[in-house]
Amino acid sequence: MRQPTFLRFPTRRITTLALFSASCIVGRLLFTWIPNVQPMSAILLLLAFYGSYADTLIVTIVSLLGTNLYLGMGSWTISQLLAFSSIVTLFHFLSKITLIRRHTFLQALIAFFCGLCYGLIVSRVEVFLYQLPSFWAYYFQGLFFDVLHGSGNFVFYLLLAPVFKRVFKPVIHPSKVE
Known part of the structure; x- marks a missing residue:
């Protein structure tokens, strides 16, 4: 009898996802x-x-739910999920551009702006959820924290990029080397 070949979550993938999630959770809590x-x-x-x-x-x-279970769950979890998903999607599509792909400093600069974009999205969703009268007043009150978020993204991106380059380095099989 033929065995199914559509194993979508092999052990290696689950382990890798768990390790990345754990590093996100521990990093956020630290x-x-x-x-x-x-x-x-x-x-x-x-x-x-x-x-x-x-x-x-x-x-x-997984990381967002894991950290919010520890730090506190609330309506902000929805806005954080939307904001993280948005900046991750934006960054993923920007990674296809050759100029950005070649320059780590440019990637880190975009990571800084993703921190600002994250704050903008969170503020917009929170104003909607709480029915606050003024979006701009709410947003400008948190702009300093968005700049801190962007700065942290910039620094951590530059520190962690060499590690990720090494982890995701394409494997060259000895049989394919001429």
């Missing part, structure tokens, strides 16, 4: 004492750049 500075965003952006889009979304959801 840096809770610095407002909005966390390696979780940079890890997700790097995963969106070097890994697959589906795996990145899985790690995003």
